[in-house]
Amino acid sequence: MRPPYVGAAAGRSLVSRRMDGAALFRQLAAVVGAVTGKPVEIEDVTRLPGGASRETWSFSARGPDGVATRLVLRRDPPRAPVSGLRLEADLLRAAARAGVPVPGVVVAGEASDGLGANFMIMDFVEGETIPRRILRDEHLARVRPVLAEQCGAALAAVHRIAPSEVPGLAGGDPVEQLRGLLDRLGQPHPAFELGLRWLAETRPARSAEVVVHGDFRNGNLIIGPDGIRAVIDWELAHLGDPLEDLGWLCVKAWRFGSPLPVGGFGTVEQLVTAYQGAGGIAVDAGSLHWWQVLGTLRWGIICIVQALTHTTGAVRSVELAAIGRRVCEVEWDLLELLP
């Protein structure tokens, strides 16, 4: 689902850290073969970029007819306390029924099914996910001007997902949740306190309660020359206000230096007009701004969580460590947004 990117070295790490290679390939072959009903051979196992908490790998399954099918494996860390992957599989299936472009789910299973952790296998969707390439590559130049509109239509479809089809999604008050999470982290941030105060004092009425993707942005969209091919990374999905997804998509971190406010590729007017035209609720500009502020604060707190994931030793990573020093970028963005 992400572009071919990493060579054999990363592929070996899957093997050496978890189990011997022959066993892994055999177990992947068994899992895929059981679904397709045919014996398959596993090839080209490649770790895809990103995925600090949940590993993502691409591989091919070659059947007896010699045809190779490209697939993607998502897998929880080996000792993940609770798997959201089964829920993510349910979400992908419900999203497809609601008309959201998503990868097809091949199979989802648990550690006991032979892959050493909770896992999900889905179809490989060809396209670009790296934000800077989406914003700059020549072969996507013609689709960039319509991406904000396509995001609006896709989000309207996301918000049509019936919550009853995905039992287990959490809800709750987003301001209290952010404040609670910040307190648990034990990292004081006066700028975030200013944001939390403003959010609590100016809170708009909740417009509706729907399934919110939770991380709908440039980086979690597979883009081809024809536009959005798939919305991926549903691990932060929850129940909430539909404007949360729209506000999140307007957060400055997803612009990557572009002046365009929506994902770096479009305008708020394009997003809102397409969203409403595709059946989304009427969007109030003041409420959208409030959700953009909340999204900015949420991204800042997520950055702290990622840095602490490194410092506590849960996952040692220079990438996660570095994110801690990006929190001040988000603090600056937040102060710029507050009146």
Add this chain to the structure above:
Amino acid sequence: MSGGGLPEPPSGLGVPTDPEAGPEGRGWAPHDVPSAAALLEAVAEFLESEVLPATAGRVRFHVRVAANVVALVAREIVLGPGQSAAHAARLHELGVRNDAELAAAIRAGALDDRAAEVRAAVRDAVADKLAVANPGYLRPDGAGEGEGGGADRVAP
């Protein structure tokens, strides 16, 4: 050659810096040149000019992140002491001892009658953090270096 079989020193030598002057004077006594910051700058240059072109994919991305981190620490060594003093003065002015007390005071509303001062102090502190973490961020074109990781991925 300087004569006597000794190498000629490079041109461009300035006035020797005072080793007692701390990191802003480019070194902590008794350590020799290069200073800690200059050593980190050398590592960052090595990562960018030699390691980066020799790597691909995920490792290449992490090399870029690592080079940015090393350059960040070099800036913190140079700017940190002055920023710490300025921050302590800001906090003192607001009657708090540290960021935790300032955060708590903002939440409790204890500084609501000094909102403009609080806002300015918070803004100045964030600007100082940016001057170390990503000095390009405050330029009009926006995102600065932006390769510190994270914005390309959310996965708490």
